[in-house]
Amino acid sequence: MLTSYYLNKEECKMKQYFSRLWTGLLITFFSFSFISSSYAIDIKLWDLSGRQGQDEFYELLQKEVKKYNPDINVIVTEWENEAYKTQIQLALNGNDGPDVFFNWFGEDSARLARAGLALDLTPYADMEGGYGNFISKGWQDAGAVDGKIYGVANKAVSKYFYYDPAFFDQHNLSVPTTFGELIDTCKSIKAIDPSIVPWPMGNSERWKLNHVITMLNQRVVGAENTKADYALTAPDDELFTNPKYVEAWEKVVELNENCFNDAPNATNPELTRSMFAAQISPMMYCGTWCGGIFASEGFTDFKMFRFPRVEGGADDGTVGFLVAEGLQVSAKTKHPEAAALVASINVSDIMALADAELRGSLISNAALIDQMEDAPHWFTFYVNDIADKSGHVNVLDVLLEANVSNAYLDMGTEVLNGTKSPQEAMDFIRKVALEAKAAM
Secondary structure: OHHHHHHHHHHHHHHHHHHHHHHHHHHHHHHHHHHHHHOOEEEEEEEEOOOOOHHHHHHHHHHHHHHHOOOEEEEEEEEOHHHHHHHHHHHHHOOOOOOEEEEEOOHHHHHHHHOOOEOOOHHHOOOOOOHHHOOOHHHHHOOEEOOEEOOEEEEEEEEEEEEOHHHHHHOOOOOOOEHHHHHHHHHHHHHHOOOOOOOOOOOOOOHHHHHHHHHHHHHHHOHHHHHHHHOOOOOOOOOOOOOHHHHHHHHHHHHHHHOOOOOHHHOOHHHHHHHHHOOOOOEEEEEOOHHHHHHHOOOOOOEEEOOOEOOOOOOOOOEEEEEEEEEEEEOOOOOHHHHHHHHHHOOOHHHHHHHHHHHOOEEOOOOOHHHOOOOOHHHHHHHHHHHHOOEEEOOHHHHOOHHHHHHHHHHHHHHHHOOOOHHHHHHHHHHHHHHHHHHO
């Protein structure tokens, strides 16, 4: 009986032990499940819409990010160009903005850094998967402000005149090399058929003409003569007083009279791209993102030429339009390392090649560019022509102080409408620049 008592007692202890062990395992399991689910990191990424291959690109990005951290989910939101410029400012100043966001590098990105809205990414350069492993010092510096990196440059954009060589050959038209020849080409096209728009202009979002005045300022006024004005460092009595600025606006009036469609301020940029892709218009000025768009609409037999030099201008026509673009991280992100990783993986070898192949981007990491299969003729042209240029000019709406930039955008609309003369436009821009300089 005593032996039976001790056996039952030991059996009871064992049952209690296994019961406690099982309970502990269950608690551990459920605790682990709860903790694991709480480790999921959602990184909101904002980008521009309208680029071919965008869906496939971001599907691949999600896979590549998870190789480094399987808990990260990249949630992409796309915006139209003009709406984005407004929305990103509001979002970053609020509490529900993106973690990672697209931006043009220059004054736009630097302003966010100075305002404390963009995260300093310098500490994340050399982490596993960090951008410092993928892009050169020069490309890293594209996102630098005061010696610190506030953005990861993943590509650059340029702009060219696209033209329909079949139309030009049929009507014995030559590619214009000067502004005067460009105006003559527009006149010749209208003489062939008055219903044809030689160069469709869609300025409903204001930035299209701003790209044109950017190049006209470069060609007419020149980089050395604009530098102090653009930086707001010129003396007050000299700031934006060079009469060549008025001459640049006068060239816009000539273009509006001879080349553009009616009501360019009411015309959407997408419509003008479709007009060229459908070979309704034989010529247009468009970005390096446009080659793939034209091809997606069925037109691939186009060619390109640079923005022509202006007779008597300060630039010989060898300086080109080029804007570095990339990703910044919000200073308010709750997951700075994860957000920095997402921004960085965009410039990894695999993602850079995908960016070139899927979105036609002029990428910052060319490590695998030789593996690009069947590179389209327009992409090869971009790469070779950009390498051949003597220098590059940034676009005014990211180069200038915000109020001065907006003044240029507004005056572009006014000049096209005929409600402001070139001189009145520059008088207004100078007034705004003086105010902005005083505020600085």
